[in-house]
Each structure stands twice: as C-alpha cells, then as structure tokens.
Amino acid sequence: MLPEPTFTFTIPSVHDDTPLDCRIYNPPHKVLNSIDSDEQWHPRGAIFAHPYAPLGGCFDDGVVLSVTAEVLKQGFVVGTFNFRGAGSSQGRTSWQAKPEIDDYVSFIGFFVHYMDSLRQSVSHLPSERIFEPTLSPIQSAYNTFPEPDATTATQGIKLVLGGYSYGALIAMQLPTLEVILKRFQSVAKGTAEAEARLRAVSLAAQWSKDAHLQHEKRQVGRAGSCEKIRNSARSMAVAMGGDESEPGSRRHSHDSRRSLDAVRRSVERGRRKLGLKRHYYMMSEEALIEESLTSTNVPTPQTCYLLISPPLHLVTTIITMFSSLIRMNTPYSEEKICYSPTLMVYGDKDFFTSQKRYRKWAELLMAKPGSRFQFHEVAGAGHFYRENGVEPELRRCIREWIQTVTHGPALGD
Template identity: 40%
Template structure:
C-alpha cells in the first residue's frame, strides 16, 4: 500500500537557514475539480528519524498518505535536512527540523489559497459565459465564505510526531508568510506554491475539457487521458523561482564560508571560543516586501500523531532543548503562540500500539488520557493491541489505517 507517482517533485528553502528541502505533492484523481465549490483538503506527513533511515519513502508515511490521497486529500511529503541524501544534517536540538516543517506548512497554506482563488476565477468566467450578467466585473473573484476554508491535516510518525506536536499555530505561520521579504525563503516558497498551483489548475482544466469532448464524441473509456493529473512521469521543479533569492543565498553562502575561514584562522592564533554567525534574517538590505495581493484564507487545522515519542526518548532527540519556533523578520518580531494546547484546541488523533518499545503503553495511556480529559478537548486517541512502533505485526497496520479514516470521516 503506497502512494502513486507524485504529481510534482520540487524543492523549497528552509525558513530556518535556507537549506534546500526535497518535497513531493500528490494531487488526487477525485474530489478536486474546477467547478466544485467545496474547499480542498490537504495533509502533510512528516517522517521518522533520519539517522535511523527515516525519509519520505517510509512505509508508514506511504500507507497513511495513500488512504488519505484515495479519500481525496492533496498529500505533501518532504525530507527533513540530512534525510536520504538531502543537504545538511540532522540537528541535536530539532529546531532546524521544526523550521523545515514550517516551510512545508507555509507552502501548503499558499498552495491551497492559490487553488481556491484560481477555481473562483474559473467558476466566475464559466458563469459569465453561460449567462450575461451586467454587474459582472472583469477579474472579480468569487466570494469565499469563511466556513468553506480548506482543511489541512498536520501529521507525523515517530520522530515526525515530535516535530508535528511542536508546530506553531496556523495564525502564526500565515502571518509569517503574508508579508514575506522579497528574496527571502518565505517569498521563494510563496512563488513556488503559486506556480505549482497554476500548473495544477491548467491540468485540471485540460482534463475537464478532454472529458467533456470525450463524452460528446462518445469516445471509448479505454482511451488515454492526456489531462490526467496522475501520470507515469512526475513534474520536476528545482532551482529558485526568483533571482533575488538565488543571489541572496549565493551571497550568504559565500559570506558564511569566508567568515568561517576567518574565524578558524583567528581561533588557531588566539584559541577563542566560536561566536554566533549572524542569521540571514539580520541583514538589512532586503527590505522590499512581496505584494501577493492575496488575503490569506487560514485553513482549518487538525493533527495526527502516529506512534508518538514521549520523554525520556523525546528529550534525547531534541538534546533536552525547549523546542519552539521563533522567526524574526527585519523590522518586526512575531512571537510564537503557545503550542501546549494546540492538540486540545484543534481536532487531533493519536494512534499507538501497546507494544511500542520507545514509549511504554502505560506512559502513552496516561499522556493521552490527560489531554482528552481537559475541558473542551478535541483530542482523541486509539490504542492498537499487539502493535509495535513500526506496525509490522500481522493485521495491525490495517487497524491503524481504519482508525485514522474513521476519525477523518467524523470531522466536520
């Protein structure tokens, strides 16, 4: 049970330090059409610990992604730094990895926004063709009702669950990307999301036109569909979307390299302790703001944690650091929201096995019960009898996937 060939294989820079991340996007065959007024649904699934072989090809990531994709979800997966040959290396604190997930988080918010607004244009233009409306204004968007916000499921398996459970609130991430600085990692991610959503909408329109033509000609259903979003070959997208981002990253890479060489020479002479290298966000020469002309539609968030890793193992994975995401933009400081109650505030599901050797069943039961007992809690949990951390025992993977889909179908 695995995902099909990805619709898009692409890269984005991490908002933590511009490390290039490998990403995949799987567009579903159903439940994503141009004329549908229902909002899209999407999921991001984070993989296990990279030094132990974790990457976006992990079988659990693939299996969970497949059942959600089959249910009509857009699926986004990515490799944390250092996973499967990706640039960089796994950190001791997990803070860079948290920035990696925030990068994919921001990409998906922008991608979903562009899809919704693009479908609005298509629907309005189609309605104009069908009936002449005197009050119609060229370029006007269809109204997007608040209750039609897209759903975004944030999921993590094993180590990925640690990162997922410490993500900042969606309002924080939306604000981080709304006023992105030109040439920054955030603006580069916005541009990539916009371009890939445009390609998705073009493919949807091509497929829709082909299907209409096929129906009118009564073409046999065995004929290949050139407009299919799921083909044998994926669209590969690399490099940078803007020259400003490429120049900035190249400049800062050279600057960091020169600075490291200079510091090494100084240390050899006076044996001083290394100082902090200035973060790229400290530069003041990139003040131009990206005008996205986009009122961000904040998605409805829900969480899925699979085989969560709790202390003391989790503390070793984060080197006993306080795991939180803080990002300072030039001229402003966006304080992180408290993440301790997000699993309670938003619909959340944790699925674990009672034979998990990383975290005992007793500790998992106490942790999940405490969260579910909080007043107004939206947290749920399922325990699978006989399941270990890797879900290899007979029949347990199917039980876990059934629990996930039963919970998903119960969401508003």
C-alpha cells in the same frame, strides 16, 4: 496503493535556505470534478512528516506512505517532505530540532499557499489569470460559478498537520498557523518565503491547467486525448531547484534563487506529453513572480493533528530546550493538540514508549474540559507497524477519524 506524486520538487528552508525534497499528491480528478459539479470545491489538505533521519527516516518510510495513501483516498491533497539530512534533502540532522521545526514551517507556508491558489483557480476568479483569451469555451463554463466569500472559503479549508515518530514530535512543537502564515504574508524578493510562494503559485497553475484540459477534452468527446491527459496528470513530476536544474542553479543562497529555468522546462515537458501548443501556458514568468511577491492574507485553515507513535520520552526534552521559543507565540504542545481536533495512534507493543505511559498521557489530555483529543491503541503493534494485521487497523482508525473531521463519508475501503 499510493500513486506517483503529482509534483516532485524542492523548496528552501526558511531556517538557512537548505533545499528540501518535497512531494504533492492530488486526489485523482479532484479539481476536474469540482468543475463538473454544482458545488464549490473546498480544499482539504494534509502534511505528514517522517521519522528520524539518522535511523533511516524519510518520506519513503512505509508508515508514511501508508498514511499518505489513506488520507489521499479520502479526498485530501497530501504533502510530504524530507527534513534536512533525509533522502536527497541537503544538510544534516540537528541536535536541537529547531532547524527541523523550521523545515516543517517552510513546507506549511508553501502548502497553504498552494491550496489557496488551487482554491482560487477552481473558485472561478477572472479566467484570464489562468487561461489565454483564445480559450473562450472553458472561460464561459469557468465563470458560471459564484464567487466565494471569505467566510465560505475559510470554512472550506481544512488542514491536517501530522507525522510519524520523530515527525509527530516535530508537528507537536510547531508554531500556530497564524504565526506561520504571517511570516509568508509579505515577502521580499530573493527570500526563502518568496521562493516557497513562487513554487505554490506555479504548481497550482499547472495543475489547474491540466484539470481544465481534461474537462475540455471530455466535453468535445475526444476520449483518446482525455486518457492521454489523465495519465500524464497522474505523474507530473516537476523538479524545481532539484536534479533537473543545472548544478549551479540549486538554491544555496538568496542571490541565486530567482531563476525560473526549472519551471520553464517542467511546463514544456508537460506540454509535450499532452501534445499542447504554447498558448496553453497560464501565466508568464513575470506574472508568476509578481504573484508570489504580492502581499496576501490567506484564510487561516482549520487545523487538525494526526500523530502516529510520537516518542513521548523526548517531548519534555524538546520543550525544555526551546522554552524561549514557546514564549514567542508557540503554545505548549499539549495545550495545542488538546483543544484542536487531534488523533494519536500508537501500538501497545511500542518499545520507545510504553503502553502505560501512552495511556496515562492520552487520558490526561482527554479529561481536560473542552478537549478534542482522541487516541487509538493498535493491539499487537510495535513502533514500526510491521506485525501481521496491524497496518489495516492503523488505516481504518485514520479513515474513521478523517470522516469525523470532514463531516463526510469515507471514499472507499
């Protein structure tokens, strides 16, 4: 069963500032466990996109939730978001898909910086960046771990990009991570890129604080307080630029994007739930803004692709429509997914794309020298995976592939 999101928030799209609904699911106690163990935590993250919005697609789609639950179970931080026009995201679905590609790019920029900030906070950078000097007991334990080097950090960051149906199609057309991250490397105050990075820094700091608080409570044996913190951390819905902001503070333009009222309210709300005093706040608002504007060189994660029932009849249309984009550092989608670890799953009863077409396309990709493409055909499954017994099979093949990608055992059945 999928737990409540760790964070619920909005970010503006880099395409035109359209606010997008977003969710982050952190594995239970993942950060805390890294503190208690002798091994450095290497972040593993996954982003999964939803089906076509005009047909009801959003991040509450049953297949999206099922895949999210399975990947989360394997120790991944999982992010989902609503494309423009889906759910409570503003705007409308486009005819060309270019805005939706930029929506996905926006969330990737946020998510990679969130993962990197989380990695840094648990990789024991100077503790004053996260805690006030009054928290010396935690600082001492926090600094007993070695500093990560760039090679170790890069090797430890894995990112799965994926989607279901239309979401898979958009994932196939994304620019490379190098191109995406370069866009977020040096940002100007007031831009969508800066806003996304501010969200990343703020949420990572909030999660790190709560994980360390759990650790502190366990160390002193205050079981009741620890349970209170644990329950709060499971559902820490933080809305930034969303419904908890004043109506006039939603991000409609670059000029109005610097307000941190929502951040402040979210932190105060979490502080009240945990019964904490103000000195537990990790970073000042000014420090958060400065951090989000500092030029960064985030290690490029190792990228994998998880594609569930992509509508192949639309692939050629999208590629033709954006041939100019492809020439601008966006590799042909087949080449990209062929030479990166990729799993495509489809049902043999899919009415959007025939079994014959799926097999022919998949076998062509697998036959290329050096191909890392895999596929799995779910017997009896249609496009929506509602048939009896097909969802467990979908989850099983995803779980086994995730094991291969991470070179570790699956965490549960």
